[in-house]
Structure formats: C-alpha cells, structure tokens
Amino acid sequence: MSEPATSLAEAREADAERRQGIVDVDVHPVPSSVDEIRERMPMPFRDRYQGERRSFFNNPVHGSRLDAVPPDGGPKGSDPEFMRRQLIDEYGVAYAILVSRTFCNIHPDPDYAAAIATAFNEWLVEVWLTEHNHDGAFKGSITIAQQDPARAVEEIERWAGHEHIVQVTMDSGARMPFGQRYYYPIYEACERHGLPLSVHPGTEGMGINHQPTPGYPTHYIEWHCAMSLAFQAHLISILTEGVFERYPGLRLVLVEGGVAWLAPLLWRLDSYWKALRSEVPWLRKPPSEYVADHVRLGTQPLERPDDDAQLLQLMEMMDAKRVLMFSSDYPHWDFDSPARAFPRLDDDVREAIFSTNARELYQLNQ
Amino acid sequence: MSEPATSLAEAREADAERRQGIVDVDVHPVPSSVDEIRERMPMPFRDRYQGERRSFFNNPVHGSRLDAVPPDGGPKGSDPEFMRRQLIDEYGVAYAILVSRTFCNIHPDPDYAAAIATAFNEWLVEVWLTEHNHDGAFKGSITIAQQDPARAVEEIERWAGHEHIVQVTMDSGARMPFGQRYYYPIYEACERHGLPLSVHPGTEGMGINHQPTPGYPTHYIEWHCAMSLAFQAHLISILTEGVFERYPGLRLVLVEGGVAWLAPLLWRLDSYWKALRSEVPWLRKPPSEYVADHVRLGTQPLERPDDDAQLLQLMEMMDAKRVLMFSSDYPHWDFDSPARAFPRLDDDVREAIFSTNARELYQLNQ
Numbered sequence: 001m002s003e004p005a006t007s008l009a010e011a012r013e014a015d016a017e018r019r020q021g022i023v024d025v026d027v028h029p030v031p032s033s034v035d036e037i038r039e040r041m042p043m044p045f046r047d048r049y050q051g052e053r054r055s056f057f058n059n060p061v062h063g064s065r066l067d068a069v070p071p072d073g074g075p076k077g078s079d080p081e082f083m084r085r086q087l088i089d090e091y092g093v094a095y096a097i098l099v100s101r102t103f104c105n106i107h108p109d110p111d112y113a114a115a116i117a118t119a120f121n122e123w124l125v126e127v128w129l130t131e132h133n134h135d136g137a138f139k140g141s142i143t144i145a146q147q148d149p150a151r152a153v154e155e156i157e158r159w160a161g162h163e164h165i166v167q168v169t170m171d172s173g174a175r176m177p178f179g180q181r182y183y184y185p186i187y188e189a190c191e192r193h194g195l196p197l198s199v200h201p202g203t204e205g206m207g208i209n210h211q212p213t214p215g216y217p218t219h220y221i222e223w224h225c226a227m228s229l230a231f232q233a234h235l236i237s238i239l240t241e242g243v244f245e246r247y248p249g250l251r252l253v254l255v256e257g258g259v260a261w262l263a264p265l266l267w268r269l270d271s272y273w274k275a276l277r278s279e280v281p282w283l284r285k286p287p288s289e290y291v292a293d294h295v296r297l298g299t300q301p302l303e304r305p306d307d308d309a310q311l312l313q314l315m316e317m318m319d320a321k322r323v324l325m326f327s328s329d330y331p332h333w334d335f336d337s338p339a340r341a342f343p344r345l346d347d348d349v350r351e352a353i354f355s356t357n358a359r360e361l362y363q364l365n366q
Numbered sequence: 367m368s369e370p371a372t373s374l375a376e377a378r379e380a381d382a383e384r385r386q387g388i389v390d391v392d393v394h395p396v397p398s399s400v401d402e403i404r405e406r407m408p409m410p411f412r413d414r415y416q417g418e419r420r421s422f423f424n425n426p427v428h429g430s431r432l433d434a435v436p437p438d439g440g441p442k443g444s445d446p447e448f449m450r451r452q453l454i455d456e457y458g459v460a461y462a463i464l465v466s467r468t469f470c471n472i473h474p475d476p477d478y479a480a481a482i483a484t485a486f487n488e489w490l491v492e493v494w495l496t497e498h499n500h501d502g503a504f505k506g507s508i509t510i511a512q513q514d515p516a517r518a519v520e521e522i523e524r525w526a527g528h529e530h531i532v533q534v535t536m537d538s539g540a541r542m543p544f545g546q547r548y549y550y551p552i553y554e555a556c557e558r559h560g561l562p563l564s565v566h567p568g569t570e571g572m573g574i575n576h577q578p579t580p581g582y583p584t585h586y587i588e589w590h591c592a593m594s595l596a597f598q599a600h601l602i603s604i605l606t607e608g609v610f611e612r613y614p615g616l617r618l619v620l621v622e623g624g625v626a627w628l629a630p631l632l633w634r635l636d637s638y639w640k641a642l643r644s645e646v647p648w649l650r651k652p653p654s655e656y657v658a659d660h661v662r663l664g665t666q667p668l669e670r671p672d673d674d675a676q677l678l679q680l681m682e683m684m685d686a687k688r689v690l691m692f693s694s695d696y697p698h699w700d701f702d703s704p705a706r707a708f709p710r711l712d713d714d715v716r717e718a719i720f721s722t723n724a725r726e727l728y729q730l731n732q
Contacts, residue, residue, distance in 0.1 A: 060645040176581035210580035213599040215542035221642045222606045229595045233579040240588045260630030267669035276587045279426040303633035
C-alpha cells in the first residue's frame with residue numbers, strides 16, 4: 001500500500017498511529033503552477049488552458065489560510081511536505097482524502113472538461129499519491145467531468161484499481177439535479193468499483209451551471225451561503241428519484257455543503273413522502289432511511305451556534321454519529337480545525353465522526 | 367370595522383371571542399369560477415384569461431382537502447360561509463388572513479400580470495372583505511405582480527387604506543433574488559403604509575420564474591419540497607443586501623415555506639457574516655438579529671419529526687415564540703389543523719404562535 005518502512009517495528013508503530021488518527025475527508029492539493037496541469041493535456045487544450053474559473057464570486061478577503069504559504073514559496077496547498085507538517089502532523093491526521101479543485105464542470109465543451117479532469121488526475125496520482133506519499137497518508141479522488149457521463153465512466157475505469165484512490169468526485173454546480181437519469185452511468189460505475197461518490201460545491205453559477213439561487217446572487221457571502229441549498233436540492237432529487245434503489249451499493253459523500261440542514265430537510269421530505277408516495281412508488285422506505293444507509297456528510301463548514309448544547313441537540317437529530325465524517329477543507333479560508341470545530345463530544349461520537357465512519361466507508365486501515 | 371352587532375352585549379361578546387381566538391395567517395379564498403376574475407379585467411386581457419398556471423407539477427393525489435367541497439357546490443374554498451363553518455367556527459379562528467392564489471407572476475407580460483392581480487384584489491375586497499365579512503373575521507392581502515414594481519406600488523396605494531386589508535403579498539417564484547434593488551419600490555411602499563409583505567410559494571419554475579432546484583425537477587414531491595430552498599435563497603439575499611437597514615419599518619412574512627430550516631440557516635449565515643462582513647458593511651448586526659426584528663414565518667407545513675421533543679428543541683433554537691405565526695393553508699391538501707399540527711406547547715408559546723404574534727404584526731384586536 002505504501003513504501004516499506006525501514007523495520008518491522010517502525011511499520012507496526014506507523015500502523016498503530018494510523019489506526020488511531022483522524023481521517024480528514026476534504027483536503028485540497030493545489031498545483032504548483034498552471035503548467036503542472038497544462039503539460040499533461042493534449043493539444044489543442046494545452047494551448048487553451050489558463051486555470052480559468054469564470055466566477056463573479058471570489059472571497060473578498062482571502063481564499064486560503066494566510067499561513068498556508070509553503071516556506072519555499074508556491075501556492076497555498078501546493079507543497080505536500082508542508083501540508084504534512086501543517087495538517088497531518090499538527091492534528092494527528094492518519095489519512096487525508098485529497099480532492100482536486102479543477103473547475104472542469106463549468107465548460108460547455110465536454111472534451112475540454114474531460115481533458116482538464118484527466119490532467120488533474122494524472123498530476124494527483126503522480127505527484128501526491130506516488131512521489132510524495134511515502135507514508136500512504138494521502139488518499140485520492142478521481143475527478144470526473146459530468147458533461148459527458150460515458151467519458152466520465154472511462155476516467156473512473158482508468159483509475160479505479162489504484163491503491164491510493166478511494167473515491168470519485170464531482171462538483172455540485174449543475175445543469176440538472178443529480179437524481180436524473182443522465183447521471184446514472186456514473187453511479188453505475190461507482191457502484192461497480194465500490195467507490196463512493198463525493199460531491200463538492202464551488203462551481204454553482206459558473207459557466208454552464210445554474211445558480212444556487214433563483215437568479216444571480218449579488219455577493220460572495222450570498223453565493224457561498226446558498227451552496228448548501230444546491231446540495232439540498234441534489235439530495236432531494238437523488239432520494240425522490242430512487243437512485244439508491246437502483247444502485248444499492250452506491251455511497252454518496254456530501255462535502256463542504258454544511259450539515260445543520262440535514263434533519264430539518266429530512267423531516268420535510270419524510271412527511272411529503274407519507275402523503276405523496278404514490279408518485280414515487282420505487283421508494284420502499286422513508287427518504288431519511290436511505291440517507292442513513294447511503295449518505296455521509298463532511299462536517300466543514302460546521303454551523304456553530306453560540307450555544308453548544310443546541311449544536312449537540314441538532315447532531316442527535318441528524319444521527320451525527322452515523323452520518324458525519326470530519327473534514328477540514330485545508331488549506332481554504334474557512335478551514336475547520338480538528339481541535340476547535342466541535343464542542344466537547346462523547347468519546348464514541350467523536351471517534352465515529354473523526355475516524356471510524358470514514359475508515360469504514362473508504363475501507364482504510366481499521 | 368365590521369357591521370354593528372345587534373346589541374352592545376353581543377358586540378362585547380364578539381370582541382372578547384376575537385381577542386382569544388386563533389389568527390390563521392395563510393387561508394386561500396377561491397373564485398367560484400374563472401368568470402369572477404375575468405369579468406373584472408379590461409380588454410384585451412378579459413378575452414385572454416383562462417386561470418392558467420402552466421406548471422408541470424401538480425399534486426398527484428388532490429390539491430385541496432376532499433372535504434372542502436361546499437355543500438352547494440363550486441370549487442373548494444369558494445364559499446365564505448362554508449369556510450366559516452369548516453375553519454373559523456371549527457377551530458375558534460378569530461381572524462383568517464386571506465391570500466389569493468393568482469399565479470400572476472408567471473407571465474412575461476407585466477400589464478397582463480398586473481390586470482390579473484388587480485382583478486383578484488377587486489374580487490377579494492368586494493366578495494370576501496365586504497359582502498361576506500359581517501363579523502370582520504376575514505382580513506385581506508393585496509396581491510401584486512412583481513414584474514412591474516412601479517405598477518405594483520400603484521396597486522398598493524389603491525388598497526392600503528381599506529379597513530380589512532392587512533398586508534401585501536407576492537409569490538416567491540422569481541427571476542432574481544428578493545434582496546435586489548429591482549424590488550425596492552415595493553418595499554418602500556409597504557414600509558410607508560405599514561403593511562407587512564407576505565411571500566408565498568407555488569410559482570417556482572412556472573413561466574418566467576427560475577426553478578427552486580439547479581435545473582428542472584422531475585416530480586411534484588421534489589418541486590414541492592424544494593420550495594423551502596427558494597425561500598431560504600430569498601431570505602439570504604434580503605439579509606445580506608441590507609434591505610432591513612434601508613427599510614427599517616419593513617416586516618416580512620414567509621408563509622408555506624416550512625420553518626425547521628430557519629435556525630440552521632441563520633447559524634450558517636451568522637458565521638459567514640463574522641468572516642465576510644467587510645463585503646456587506648451596511649449590516650450593523652448579525653443577520654439572525656434582523657430576522658428576530660423583521661421576519662415572521664407561517665408555520666404550515668410544519669415539519670414534524672417522530673420525536674416531539676426534537677421539534678420543541680428546534681423551536682427553541684429558532685426562537686419560535688417570537689418568529690412563528692400559525693397558518694393552516696386551508697383548504698389545501700396539506701392543511702395543518704390548529705388542534706393537531708403541534709405537539710403540546712407551553713401556554714405562552716402557544717399563545718404567541720397562535721395569536722399574539724399575528725395580532726401585533728397586523729395590528730388586530732389585541
């Protein structure tokens with residue numbers, strides 16, 4: 001799985017630490033330069049690619065932690081060894097699940113989008129999962145461009161057997177809700193390879209994708225806050241369309257969309273299902289039960305009220321011990337510290353959220 | 367205010383009952399026929415109007431309570447005396463706040479839309495607020511078409527002085543979020559006349575309006591569940607754009623969008639405000655505090671979990687005693703009964719939600 005340790009004793013020690021450490025399910029490696037991606041793209045896309053994002057909405061303060069600049073320079077999040085020091089060593093992280101931010105799903109051209117995804121995947125595997133992964137702490141996500149599901153399946157097939165690839169990822173910015181049949185080849189491939197599908201926000205309203213609001217939002221704070229609404233819309237769609245009846249082995253991971261909305265949304269959806277189930281006869285149980293069996297949520301950005309007791313109550317309502325997995329979003333501006341994001345949790349709840357749930361889902365060292 | 371009672375004793379008795387009774391802030395009167403509206407429209411709109419809704423999404427079972435058919439026939443909700451028996455007498459409702467479902471805001475033609483709104487307003491005032499309002503139990507909402515804010519202001523001016531008009535109403539289906547400056551003439555007029563603005567869902571994705579999801583939803587259950595997402599998007603927009611700083615006298619009423627999402631959303635928004643307030647310097651306090659001062663929510667459809675204690679906890683989190691007002695949505699299919707919608711509440715909370723909050727907001731017999 002990783003390069004051999006220098007002695008059996010060292011290997012056992014490393015293994016014991018990994019069993020106890022945190023799993024962080026949303027960590028962002030960043031290319032040292034656009035060229036790192038561009039050089040892995042075929043023509044004519046190599047000439048075209050500028051790392052473009054095309055959003056009106058950028059963080060007005062700073063997009064990443066100011067202290068995340070690597071000591072030898074380069075973009076924040078671009079130095080694997082510095083990330084190891086600042087995240088993995090600092091907080092006792094056993095595994096960091098790496099998710100590339102490619103912005104590939106904003107483009108009208110599906111070939112260009114797929115070329116971006118492929119180049120990022122090659123870069124991630126070569127640089128982060130091989131060259132700089134001596135301890136096996138970095139686990140990777142296959143980025144797919146949803147514009148061409150058949151091509152996305154090919155990308156999944158290409159990487160699915162890699163020892164450090166643990167999931168597929170795509171952005172939540174979309175032209176249609178994720179429960180629709182357009183996406184089913186992707187879900188089928190994820191199920192077939194036992195790879196969870198992680199959905200990440202950030203391309204809402206960019207390029208070809210719909211806004212998360214009814215029409216254009218005005219400010220970054222509005223756009224960013226509304227990302228969780230797009231997540232809820234996709235989840236409603238996936239649940240009502242019966243995706244988990246069709247693909248019972250599919251596991252869905254929602255990262256960076258917040259978590260506090262989960263219980264209220266499921267109360268609403270369950271109550272509608274009771275009244276309107278004749279419309280969706282393929283559902284054999286209340287929507288909330290599919291969530292418990294098939295959906296996990298990354299905790300960041302955790303909605304933290306003034307009163308810790310209220311957060312703990314809400315966590316009980318959403319069955320947090322079962323559905324949450326800790327994520328930090330390192331190195332981004334709204335990083336959640338493993339040490340401070342949560343109030344004091346019961347040991348079993350903390351262990352589930354910070355370690356066990358992710359280890360089970362991703363079949364990591366358990 | 368209402369026609370004189372036949373004796374002073376009777377008048378006092380009626381007054382005492384109204385002081386104690388429930389206020390229901392979302393009740394739907396329905397025309398006996400399309401002609402009731404059409405005959406109040408000028409040409410060429412009179413020829414054009416068919417009561418059209420143009421939605422792909424209709425309740426697959428039934429849109430209104432099956433038992434709401436008036437004994438003498440006609441559409442459900444069209445007989446004021448039967449509504450009095452089935453809602454007002456049955457549950458001890460002192461005041462029913464009537465909201466017409468006009469669907470006027472789906473049309474590209476602003477003159478046609480305004481003609482529909484005006485005809486409904488004339489019909490409501492003539493039939494429900496005058497002819498059939500001997501006891502003053504019916505209070506009305508001025509419907510406006512948001513396609514032409516200047517024309518909407520004229521409509522508000524026309525009716526604002528009417529003794530039984532207590533608010534303005536518009537649909538949440540929209541082409542842009544409600545915090546944007548396009549809508550400000552409407553807010554200015556509401557503030558100037560001391561009329562709360564009630565926002566009602568149901569035209570999302572119809573005609574010119576955006577869907578409540580990223581792209582078209584598939585089923586009614588999905589579309590209907592996602593309505594509450596559109597409400598949240600509008601509220602984020604109104605709060606971040608500083609509408610309540612610009613119009614400090616404005617009061618906003620969100621009906622039929624659910625309520626359980628409120629606290630989680632405000633936790634999220636408050637935390638973003640702490641980090642990003644430099645982008646919205648006009649906000650002088652956390653967004654949640656504007657909600658407490660300016661926003662009220664109709665309770666229906668109340669999200670009811672299996673565990674009553676969880677609902678009570680969530681109500682505490684949202685400061686339900688302050689922000690909620692009971693609504694039944696009579697005669698629609700998902701009617702919430704005043705007797706059964708809530709678990710057992712403390713007396714002061716119940717009184718606030720079922721009566722006091724609405725009486726204060728609408729300046730009703732207190």
